[in-house]
Amino acid sequence: MTESALPTTAETERRPRTRFWHDLAFWGLLPSRLLMGFALILPIFIIAAVSVATRGAYGGFTWDFNLAGYTQILFNEGWTGELEFTPQYLLIIIRTFLLAGATTLICLAFAVPVAYFISRQPPGRKAILVYLVTLPFWVSMILRVYAWMIILGKDGTLPNLLEILGFQPGMSFMFNDGATLTAMVYTAMPLMVLPVFASIEKLDGTLIEASHDLYGNRWVTLRRVILPLTAPGITAGAILVFVPALGAVLEPTLMGGGKQMMMGSLIQLQFGGGRNWPFGAAIAMTLMALVMIFLIATALRAARREAMS
Template sequence: MSKAFRFWGLFPAWALMVLTLIIPVFIVAAVSVSERGAYGGFDWGFDLTAYRQILFTLGWTDELEFDPKYLIIIGRTLAYATGVTLISLILSLPLAYWISLQSARMKLILVYLVTLPFWVSMIVRVYSWLIILGNDGLAERIYVFFGGADGQGFLFTWGAMLVGMVYSHIPLMILPVYAAVEKLDPALIEASHDLYGSRWTALRRVIIPLSAPGLIGGSILVFVPSLGAVLEPMLLGGGRQLMMGTLIQNQFGGSRDWPFGAAIAMVLLTIVVLVLIVNARRAARQMEASA
């Protein structure tokens, strides 16, 4: 393959990457160190106030003091995204495995069903949860049917947010997990039983290790967008406590502090990149081990 062909052949991909990924990241980075405009917006410059603000803010005594509030928001977001990922993982594995056991025709239909929600606007899907979880909604009726107290609102709680986030993101988990589980050789599971492995051992020593790439890939696909979720915290969680996504959104809206919003976005980006690096190193180690 000629050098010129390699360059020009890859050029569209590179151009796309540079235009839609690298340049925007640099713009965000530049805004995060620019000077804040009085009523929002910004002036180009170099000013690290936005980053200092993550740790130190003006308190109600007008003195600059260490304030963990933004660290708490970041921690809360990480904890939440982890929870969403774990729940998705636990629900996806059996589902994906079950799909992989169906006939070829059924598999196609089921995989299609998993992707079906993507055809509907995200806002509409989140709104539908408002109806399900709202006053006198489906969730409450079921709860009352099983003897729960009436008038119990499920909306605007952490649980509502969690349900919404798992619901929105779980297809991103099911698909890669399914892809991994589907390739699994049933003979290996049989072999583990022949060697007196229990069902649990088969799951732990055979199924999970062999489908690990899918589990990890799915986890990243769920974890990363969960970090930046805005709709679910706002609509289902009631916006009572900020997450990183809503915090960033607020800086560009009500708080009118673009550099700080950009700085938080950079923190978010750093976390995502760290997750990806850890994963890449793990994958590299595995390649070495199997080589």
């Protein structure tokens, strides 16, 4: 692909110099536009269409306009056709938000002190610690979730330890929101620490000293100096953690069990054999809309902050 972006000498010498760079812009971007157009943008338009299509009798769908996919999120159609409010799916949406939000906050609560500590180390040790933060991220996500199944599950490490300490044997900590949250925090942690670290590292140490000299205590310094100056890193980390957390599939399926669903696992369920595609598409559109609202709000906030400073 790259070769095609660079015409041969004979051609380029005949053309004016800038012509080449115009061609580069067009031909260089063409492959990415084709791939993303086909494998990303086209599917998004199709799923938007399917979300307002009609559910097929035996799975799949037919192209008849129908808002049932969306109304089903909030209402259940009774025998006589009247709509009855059922909070079942709304609760899944709320749980998704709460778990993703809690994941982001817990990661942040760890990331700020740890990143701060690492940033104040001598260069050699600093590089090693950053490497150690990055490393677990390369281990397959499914294995990082599986590790917590071994720890929290029946006959797991934690129940065994508790049994030795005299608690009742045979405890299991699996199949609840706490288990899902544990795995979500664990898989997301490096994504929060790294951007926060990048921001905190640039922080001018003399500003912290100035705050202390002006009788700011630790808490005031943290709140008024450190956190505002590391806001870009915190925002980046929050996006990197919150957006994938909203779409989490593995953690709720493996750790939460069948009943404690999140939007991601609910969508996946609808696309199994013979399920409700328009409903799944409608949930997917809702999830996408929520992510877009979050990203736009974050971008606007960042722009306002930049305009103010």
